[in-house]
Amino acid sequence: MNRFLRVVLWTLNCIGLIGGVLTLVFSLFAGWATDGDLPSAGVIGVSALFAVVELVVVLLAVRFTPLWPRAGAGYVVASLLWGATVSPLLVFPLAVASLELPARLGLDHFEASWGGAYPEETVKSLGVLIILFSFRRLVRPWHGLTTGILVGVGFEVVENAGYAVMGALYDPASDMDGMLSMWGLRVAAGPLLHVLFTGMVGWGIGVAVFTARRSHLWRLGVGAMWMCVAFAAHFCWNIMHDDLRVAVMALVGVALVIYPLFISVVIRAWRSARADAGYVMTDRPLVSVRQLERATVTGVEPGGHRR
Template identity: 30%
Template structure:
């Protein structure tokens, strides 16, 4: 096949990456499924935690939810729209299609249940400890800033660690940690919004709906820099801790990376919950949102660089494999292969496609790019029995 153009990823040395162990390896579960791993102790711990967390959190919020059920049903579309909107934002931050649909659903379910359940029980105790340790009068102001990030980020991180361990043969890079973390946080965030709406419903003097509607709109608007963002950053740290990076890192580097990313996610959450002067509350809220988004973009750029390096290796290896003949795109077309490049290269590739064939060709190239990226991602899963490329002899 033709060599890659300058706008496509460069081929690496043959020894750049090692194949994933095949599912026929003795002792390795040959299920052909990504998350269903009943031979894994971690899988059972995950299932038990969700099985306990779901009824636990249901019982904890049953009274407030029941009292405000009519208002919650009325504003339910807002919750669904918010969930869909932030899911789209997270997937937009995945231009190289590293996403694993079923895994992200599982992550959302975990976020709704376990960290919420843990937070309900832990936040009060942590707030009491904070009040005792801080000078008189400061505990009430700073309790939420300490307790919220500590219990909630730990609970969400726990889910990311378990999911990354259970699906260890397909979740291999920082981008996977970012996506899993974001959807764990998104599940937590949406359920928290519903809880705040239920608790705020009786607070309005006019009617329950007004109280629930107002807090829901506010939390939906500021949710652009909320739990999904903190957990996405922590998720990248988990990927580093587990060695899920393209380059091999020493144990010290892995631990340092995890500590740094966790501290960043925790710190942004702490800053958000910290008290602000009433006169400057709105301005500080905007500053906090902008700082959080900036931090997320910087972390995402690091994950993107890792993803491009992986795609570059996968492209070079796939081209030398007979399976390349089963990929239904032209691997010599730079407009297509630039999909694995930088944002500038991707835009330039589409621009050149439109020059050559107008909107019709541009649309066709966009579709071919998805096929190309999915093929490279599937190449990285070879030997796992999960969404692999078909064998071509």
């Protein structure tokens, strides 16, 4: 555990939380003060409820698996806060700047791809890396996968709820219909995409950090490879095609790659977690077998329990 990174983690999480609350309050106040279009409180409340339901479903789906690290409630809160507050706060200025590149090159079809994949995957991956070094009980490759899932779902629920509220404003008939339509589209057409993207990056970072007897170059290569996989998947998903049929075929093609890939990662991590027998700690360094007779031995199970 790195104490400096732990301080950085909670400092950024606090800044992100405060910044998110202030942004929300300012947006509502500005809309009210200028008599701008705002969805009703009921629409915002239902959208927030859907976000909570999605978050709880993902948490329960991961909590009762061998992949779950017993790192405490602080670990869960830190991961969710990074995805839900720090990531949007850092992504926005990066996205605005990165959108200029495809526009200047005349590649309008790739504006959403570059403006979304580059800043979002970079910031979320940074959070996973910091979190893995901030909690003592995160010691296995699949802990990176779980951390990525938590960061990803935190980001996804905020993004879905935000898009749903904006969708409410564009529906000519009803704010509620617009919000429900957007939630349905986000959930049905590409469910849990950020969970997949950040989960795969987390797996790569976990393998790179927690695999023993590997060179620094190997670790950098593994982490960079999975980062590129998530970036490429996100980039291809966001490409804006002029023809609707081409767009649908492209999304189906990307989905047929990323969903099976994520499932294969989960299966591999699951098997590794089930086969893990934990490790043994002693109260002093051992230089001979005889010292075991006098040493205090503590067994640490895969979940972090000591016996």
